[in-house]
Amino acid sequence: MKKFKQFVEAMKFKVEVEGLPAMYMDGNSPSQVKAHLRKLVKQPSMIKSVDRMTKHDVKKVYRDKAQGKDETP
Numbered sequence: 001m002k003k004f005k006q007f008v009e010a011m012k013f014k015v016e017v018e019g020l021p022a023m024y025m026d027g028n029s030p031s032q033v034k035a036h037l038r039k040l041v042k043q044p045s046m047i048k049s050v051d052r053m054t055k056h057d058v059k060k061v062y063r064d065k066a067q068g069k070d071e072t073p
Contacts, residue, residue, distance in 0.1 A: 012058050016048040017041060024058050 010026035013033045017023070027033040030050045038044045064070075 012053045012055060014049075014051045014053050014058075016050075018046040018048060024053070024061075 013025050015023045015025050025033050033050050037047050
């Protein structure tokens with residue numbers, strides 16, 4: 001029998017940091033992603049938002065970028 005942790009995959013999060021374009025990161029929770037970003041960014045106040053996205057939405061954003069369409073907020 002498999003354990004629950006084997007079924008759980010990392011979720012995708014849209015991260016907006018001041019002065020950088022939107023990034024997509026994997027993580028288990030928004031707090032884990034924010035903690036990782038705090039280690040990378042000099043000032044934690046530069047982190048604007050961390051929003052969960054589905055795999056489908058992330059693929060759709062990349063497809064639109066490849067076609068030259070602007071990202072919709």
